[in-house]
């Protein structure tokens with residue numbers, strides 16, 4: 001099945017509504033910035049690279065019908081749209097990167113006519129999409145060399161087609177390894193509370209006919225103890241200058257388990273996920289989400305007593321010392337640290 005997570009169709013944004021999966025593959029049209037903000041907040045579109053693409057198209061959507069008369073007016077509208085979109089979710093670097101990228105195009109071409117600037121913003125947004133397709137394939141190509149025939153790989157959350165445009169980062173590595181003829185099995189960790197592993201990763205892998213076994217998050221240690229996991233590969237939402245990597249809550253515990261069991265722990269992410277302005281993971285803002293995601297969402301009955309106190313951080317930070325390598329579109333960063341990151345990303 002050929003699916004495209006996000007695209008521009010009939011003068012609006014088309015996304016796969018990921019909250020409907022695995023039950024239904026349903027597309028949703030986004031007509032304005034407010035709708036996009038909600039779609040991001042509610043994880044209808046999610047995953048760092050997909051958010052970067054959504055950001056570019058979203059800014060274009062916000063200003064394409066602008067009636068501004070001067071660049072000053074136009075630029076003020078752009079700023080407003082950028083700030084609003086950036087307030088949807090705080091952790092994924094790509095969302096901000098996408099916004100900054102298209103806004104920069106406007107700034108650089110301030111002397112062009114406003115229709116021309118709009119056109120340039122649109123082209124830049126489309127370029128983000130095309131680049132994502134290429135960078136995921138590059139990550140897949142490089143990362144697949146780290147995977148052996150008959151490996152069993154464990155992953156968490158969804159860093160696949162649905163988190164990018166059409167290939168994935170962590171799952172892209174697996175897809176490429178399989179394309180090369182390697183026989184790979186995957187354990188998908190369900191990823192409480194929103195179950196991206198159960199709903200999205202296992203759906204994607206089943207579609208691709210790649211053997212996948214769904215596990216609860218708290219089963220990873222047992223699998224490793226039983227020698228059933230050869231490698232762990234995850235995506236990332238934001239990577240600090242020293243290599244500390246924020247990703248879906250539960251990633252850090254997998255990295256700790258890998259260190260104990262002597263299992264390679266890889267992160268796969270494009271250069272656009274790096275935030276060299278953040279010295280370490282301590283500077284990364286971790287999104288906290290609605291407690292109801294833990295107490296009841298997706299279930300007909302509440303699964304916790306009404307009013308119970310809940311802590312619901314959506315991401316955690318894996319210290320770089322626990323990461324065997326970061327697979328990027330610019331190369332593999334082994335033993336990620338400030339120096340090695342700089343050398344590969346340049």
Ligand code: MRU
Pocket residue numbers: 043046047048049092156157158159160163164168169170196234235236237247248249314
């Ligand atoms: O809350 P989500 O579903 O947006 O979290 C997504 C992740 O944690 C992914 O692993 C990350 O964005 C990388 S996607 C290639």
